[in-house]
Amino acid sequence: MTLAVHEMSFEYEKGQPVLQNLNMDFSAHPVIGVVGANGCGKSTLFKLLLGLHTPTAGEVRWRDKAVRYDKRSLIEHRKNVTLMFQEPEQQIFYTDVFSDIAFSLRNLGIDEAEVFQRVEKAISMVDGQQFADKPIQYLSFGQKKRVALAGSLVLGTKYLLLDEPAAGLDPLGTRQMKALIRSISLSGKHVVMSSHDINLIYDVCDYVYVMNDGGIESQGVPEQVFLDKALIEKVGLEQPWLVRIHQELGMPLFRSEHDLSEASPLKNVEKECL
Ligand SMILES: Nc1ncnc2c1ncn2[C@@H]1O[C@H](COP(=O)(O)OP(=O)(O)O)[C@@H](O)[C@H]1O
Ligand SMILES: [Mg+2]
Incomplete structure (x- = not known):
């Protein structure tokens, strides 16, 4: 198992568990979906996978070893795993597209020639050439999401976590995001995504975890998981x-x-x- 969680629990406040005893393997399928009603813990799980929070019990594992939380280990971990946050504003810091996407690479001390090359490649991967020269404040929400995605892709990690990649997108934006997820997956990366858009999950995911109240209610291939109408309705979702x-x-x-x-x-x- 490359990226996994083992018996992992987490609470923000003592005595109020948000995630409980999770066992999940994110390496067994190319595109894995995490679904569940609002507040069930999806974004919290993704932040734990990136090492932004430390589990209260159990562990996040990389190549069967528990992730460690000292600065150096976290820098190493984030060479393997990146997260595209739910809100693009959470990860857009600059006013122009290039500097924003280049930020994390410059932070790592990568030389400018390579930064330029990698940023250009990330922009083309998200089909962002037509807005690459515009100030970010003038971009549409969907375009901002693509800038955020390029900012994640530029790191070249094997694992890409996408938290609600289609939230707030119109049907065209959602179709573009779907095509992007497919092409990212075809390029050999692992994608783990959450979404409220159950049709999108059904369409692009090879395996699904259904969360409920911080636990795993069901898991399996989408055809099998979503056939269970009673379970899907119980957790507040639609088929x-x-x-x-x-x-x-x-x-x-x-x-x-x-x-x-x-x-x-x-x-x-x-x-x-x-
Ligand atoms: N920073 C935080 N401090 C305290 N509680 C939080 C924080 N972030 C999220 N929560 C709570 O944790 C639970 C799970 O939230 P979240 O992971 O955002 O769920 P989801 O992404 O599935 O909607 C919710 O009850 C939410 O209110
Ligand atoms: Mg969320």
């Missing part, structure tokens, strides 16, 4: 629409809208009309 049409209308269980349209009899009609 993905593709799972609902399967259960309610007796359609086959498709993994994506693309698979559904490929299987549609109308598709052949369209072809014949062309």
Whole structure:
């Protein structure tokens, strides 16, 4: 297990557990989703994975060893794991896009030629060339999210944690984010993401953890986890629409809208009309 949590609990205030006895392996699948109602502890979990908080019990593990919390160990850990925060404002510090994305690299003392190269690459990965020269304050929320994502990607870590990457995005922004997550995953990185958008999770994740009140209520491949209507409703979530049409209308269980349209009899009609 490369990145994992073992019997991990956490509380902000004594006697008020927020996460309880979690066992999770983030290395077994390329894109892992963490879902659960507001306040169930997703963002707290991600902050623990980055080493921003220390577990009250149990541990975060990297390559089967407990993460340590002295400054040097944390710098090492963050060469492996990065977090894109829920709110882009939490990680945007500069007024221009380039300096903002370059910030963490400059902080690490990387020379300017390499900084330039890596920032340019990160900007192109998020398809940000068209707004790279604008002041950040004039960017749309979705563009700010892409700057924040580029700021995470530029570190080149093997693990990328995305906390609510689609929150606040319009449908086009969500589609772009979905494509980005796929391409990040195809580039060999591990993605762990939380989202309120259950359809997005169903679409892009290979494995899902369902959290409830700081614990794991269910886990497995999305098709299996989301079929359990009672459980999904119990934890305050909704089933993905593709799972609902399967259960309610007796359609086959498709993994994506693309698979559904490929299987549609109308598709052949369209072809014949062309
Ligand atoms: N800095 C903090 N201090 C105290 N309690 C917090 C803090 N951040 C979050 N919490 C509490 O921890 C719980 C989990 O929050 P969070 O991890 O943000 O959940 P989620 O991301 O799933 O919405 C909530 O009850 C929240 O109020
Ligand atoms: Mg959150």
